[in-house]
Amino acid sequence: MTAFYSLPVFGIGLTLVAFFGARALRTKIKLVLFNPVLIAITLIILFLVVFEVSFNDYNIGGKYLTFFLGPSIVALGVLFYEKYQLIKHNIYPFLLAVCCGGMISILSVSLLSIYLNAPDVIIKSIVSLSVTTPIAIEITKITEGIPSLTAGVVIAVGVFGNAFGPSFLKLTGIKSEAAMGTALGTAAHGIGTARALEVGHLSGAYSGLAMCVNGILTTLIAPYVVIWMVG
Amino acid sequence: MSKATFKVHMKTMNLLKSGLKMLKAFLILFLFLGLGELINYLVETPVPGNVWGMILIFVALKVKLITLESVKPASDTLLNYLVLFFIPFGVGLMSYFDFIKSYWIILLVAVGISTLITLYVTALIQQKLEKNDSVL
Numbered sequence: 001m002t003a004f005y006s007l008p009v010f011g012i013g014l015t016l017v018a019f020f021g022a023r024a025l026r027t028k029i030k031l032v033l034f035n036p037v038l039i040a041i042t043l044i045i046l047f048l049v050v051f052e053v054s055f056n057d058y059n060i061g062g063k064y065l066t067f068f069l070g071p072s073i074v075a076l077g078v079l080f081y082e083k084y085q086l087i088k089h090n091i092y093p094f095l096l097a098v099c100c101g102g103m104i105s106i107l108s109v110s111l112l113s114i115y116l117n118a119p120d121v122i123i124k125s126i127v128s129l130s131v132t133t134p135i136a137i138e139i140t141k142i143t144e145g146i147p148s149l150t151a152g153v154v155i156a157v158g159v160f161g162n163a164f165g166p167s168f169l170k171l172t173g174i175k176s177e178a179a180m181g182t183a184l185g186t187a188a189h190g191i192g193t194a195r196a197l198e199v200g201h202l203s204g205a206y207s208g209l210a211m212c213v214n215g216i217l218t219t220l221i222a223p224y225v226v227i228w229m230v231g
Numbered sequence: 232m233s234k235a236t237f238k239v240h241m242k243t244m245n246l247l248k249s250g251l252k253m254l255k256a257f258l259i260l261f262l263f264l265g266l267g268e269l270i271n272y273l274v275e276t277p278v279p280g281n282v283w284g285m286i287l288i289f290v291a292l293k294v295k296l297i298t299l300e301s302v303k304p305a306s307d308t309l310l311n312y313l314v315l316f317f318i319p320f321g322v323g324l325m326s327y328f329d330f331i332k333s334y335w336i337i338l339l340v341a342v343g344i345s346t347l348i349t350l351y352v353t354a355l356i357q358q359k360l361e362k363n364d365s366v367l
Contacts, residue, residue: 011319019315037314041321048325055326062319068309069316070281071260074267075306077285078260081292082299093360101353109345116337129342130349133320134279152327153338155320157346162314165350174354178361183354187346194314204310210353212282219278 005053011061018043035163037191069190073132076193076208083205094182094206095213101186102214105130106222110229120230125149127222129157132189135215143226154189161188162195177203185210249304256305259297263288 004010022039048058080087087094106127113123125145128136133154140150165184174180177200184192185207196207267284270276276283291297324331331338 015315015318019318037317037321040318041324044318044322045325048322055323058322059319062322065316066319067316068312070264070284071257071305072309072313072316073281074260074264074284074288075302075309077263077287077289078292078299078302078306079310080285081289082303084293090357090361093357093362096360097353097357100356101349104352105345105349108348109341112341112344113337116341118334118337118341122334122337126338126342129345132282134281138279149327149330151320152324152331153342155317155324157342158317159321160343160346161350168347169350169354172351172354174351174358176354176358176361179354179358182357183350186353187349190313191317194317197310197313206357212285215282216278 005057006060008061008064011058012064013061014044014047014058015040015062015065018047035159037159037194038163041159073190076212079201080205080209080212083202086202087205087209090178094178094210097179097182098186098210098213099217101183101210102130102217103221105187105214106218106225110225114229121145122149123230124226126153127226128218129153130187130189131215131218132211135219139219139222142223155191158188158191161192165192165195166199178206181206182210186214189215253304253308256302259302260288260305260309263291 018040019036022036022043025039026036044058047053048055109129110123110127113126123145124143125140125147126149127143127145128139128150131139131154133151136150136154137147140147161184165188166180169180169183174183180199181193181196181203184196184203188195189211193204193207193211197204264281264284266287267282268280270283270287271278271280288297288302292299292302
């Protein structure tokens with residue numbers, strides 16, 4: 001049996017079953033907590049823990065799915081071009097919103113961590129929490145944090161934003177689909193963008209570009225903020 | 232050739248055509264991904280290769296080096312399954328159980344509050360300043 005677990009088809013198959021199962025469940029039960037990503041991840045972790053399969057064995061197959069993240073990010077460029085005409089007249093409000101949001105994200109997370117007496121290594125690892133995983137890991141290498149912690153937190157933020165972002169924003173009086181997309185892409189990167197695409201294609205386009213702009217902005221600013229805060 | 236076999240023949244041809252279109256679209260996307268990774272490899276930028284690929288393909292579309300129709304089949308397919316590709320990363324959280332157990336309150340408070348503030352500030356600025364596109 002151990003041999004079967006280490007075949008790529010195991011990780012791929014388990015993920016596909018969990019994903020399409022969770023998606024089917026979504027059409028039946030319209031609850032925030034029944035978010036497909038959250039359900040699929042929970043189901044897979046439970047399965048792996050119960051049957052004592054290591055993450056590394058699962059990821060032999062999982063890596064094949066993760067591989068498509070690269071071309072998917074390129075595909076966001078295509079989506080953005082397609083929707084550029086719709087965004088063009090709003091480019092300045094959009095850029096201002098992403099830049100303010102990105103700065104607030106870096107400053108708020110580092111100030112909160114300092115206030116809560118977190119060890120320096122945590123601040124160094126989570127300062128880039130709102131940007132897409134590959135960029136966040138690059139930033140953590142520069143700030144000398146723990147890249148694996150960064151990856152974990154970044155995904156948690158994405159799932160959190162994906163699951164609760166739209167309902168939180170509606171609750172606080174945000175009505176514009178575009179504003180929702182920009183916020184999801186700025187705060188919750190690609191996983192948030194996946195949710196923005198569910199809200200609408202326009203919202204998805206704003207979100208995809210917000211993710212890209214904030215990724216570049218955070219890369220340029222976060223290392224200096226870390227040096228300034230924790231030396 | 233009877234009418235029925237001709238119909239089947241045409242169907243197969245159309246299927247083959249859209250399959251080839253899809254293949255070509257994927258090839259173009261991977262070409263831009265490769266170009267992005269190449270830039271990252273040569274210049275060692277802090278911006279990862281796939282984000283370079285995203286910027287490059289946007290520029291290529293803008294200057295009409297490639298057409299939207301030539302890449303749309305692949306990009307639409309990928310974006311439809313974007314969530315699926317993130318799942319293995321999410322499952323990776325299980326490797327950090329011990330670390331999360333020692334610092335979970337700090338992580339939860341700092342990360343949760345910061346994310347909510349970021350969401351709200353970004354959305355508020357955009358909503359206050361944007362021109363209405365709900366009519367488009």
